[in-house]
Amino acid sequence: MRANPQDTLARIRERGAVPRHVAIIMDGNGRWARGRLMPRAFGHRSGMSAVREVIEGAVEAGIGYLSLFAFSRENWERPASEVEALMDLLVEYVGREADELAEKGVQVRVLGDLARLTPAAAAAVREVVQRTAPNARLVLNLFISYGARDEIVRAARALAREAASGALDPEAITEETVSARLYTADCPDPDLLIRTSGEQRISNFLLWQLAYAELFITPVLWPDFTRKELYGALEEFQKRDRRYGRVTA
Numbered sequence: 218m219r220a221n222p223q224d225t226l227a228r229i230r231e232r233g234a235v236p237r238h239v240a241i242i243m244d245g246n247g248r249w250a251r252g253r254l255m256p257r258a259f260g261h262r263s264g265m266s267a268v269r270e271v272i273e274g275a276v277e278a279g280i281g282y283l284s285l286f287a288f289s290r291e292n293w294e295r296p297a298s299e300v301e302a303l304m305d306l307l308v309e310y311v312g313r314e315a316d317e318l319a320e321k322g323v324q325v326r327v328l329g330d331l332a333r334l335t336p337a338a339a340a341a342v343r344e345v346v347q348r349t350a351p352n353a354r355l356v357l358n359l360f361i362s363y364g365a366r367d368e369i370v371r372a373a374r375a376l377a378r379e380a381a382s383g384a385l386d387p388e389a390i391t392e393e394t395v396s397a398r399l400y401t402a403d404c405p406d407p408d409l410l411i412r413t414s415g416e417q418r419i420s421n422f423l424l425w426q427l428a429y430a431e432l433f434i435t436p437v438l439w440p441d442f443t444r445k446e447l448y449g450a451l452e453e454f455q456k457r458d459r460r461y462g463r464v465t466a
């Protein structure tokens with residue numbers, strides 16, 4: 218008999234420790250589309266239902282923070298038609314899902330170099346962020362036009378400015394001081410990183426924050442990722458022995 222997701226979730230809850238923060242590199246939309254002899258944009262569109270699935274799954278499982286890598290700074294180099302399709306999808310996604318996100322208690326944050334978004338995408342994002350700001354059940358970080366090295370460079374610039382102005386003693390800079398200048402300032406670090414489509418890379422995602430995350434790589438292509446796969450990753454996470462460089466008793 219095949220396990221149904223609700224049974225898996227009940228088992229996960231019994232065992233206890235659900236990760237507080239799950240980060241996902243959503244990969245494989247292009248290959249998924251190619252396998253169906255369809256254009257890449259069709260794969261991205263199909264990826265939207267997987268986004269809906271993991272948000273619902275995360276809310277059900279009691280995950281506090283969900284970080285999705287939707288568009289990297291490097292993605293701006295893709296053909297203009299694909300970039301345009303992704304921007305349009307973002308506007309469509311927000312327009313279509315904002316009510317439900319608000320209703321479910323999801324607080325949406327959009328993190329990255331947002332100055333580069335199209336005016337329509339920037340407006341859509343601003344609205345959903347503002348509208349869902351009071352929610353606290355699940356924080357959904359959508360990373361758009363994001364690169365981790367760029368994020369760290371921005372943090373370094375901010376620290377340098379503060380030091381140059383005399384507001385910050387360079388000797389007083391700690392890991393916490395740096396974390397507080399990142400886009401994710403008030404989020405705990407991810408406990409679990411999921412990457413779909415089998416690629417074994419971090420791809421410039423949350424380089425600082427993933428220092429102690431458990432990695433879960435699945436061959437499933439993003440449009441096929443459902444809450445069943447999410448719960449499978451949570452079960453695997455619960456079997457891991459997180460030592461943070463120490464030894465277990």
Ligand code: FPP
Pocket residue numbers: 243244245246247248249261262264265268286287288289292306307310359414439
């Ligand atoms: C990676 O697949 C995926 C992306 C670059 C875009 C992710 C976008 C979505 C899941 C849909 C929109 C989501 C929101 C929140 C609006 P790829 O194109 O690199 O796939 P490939 O490696 O198979 O070519």
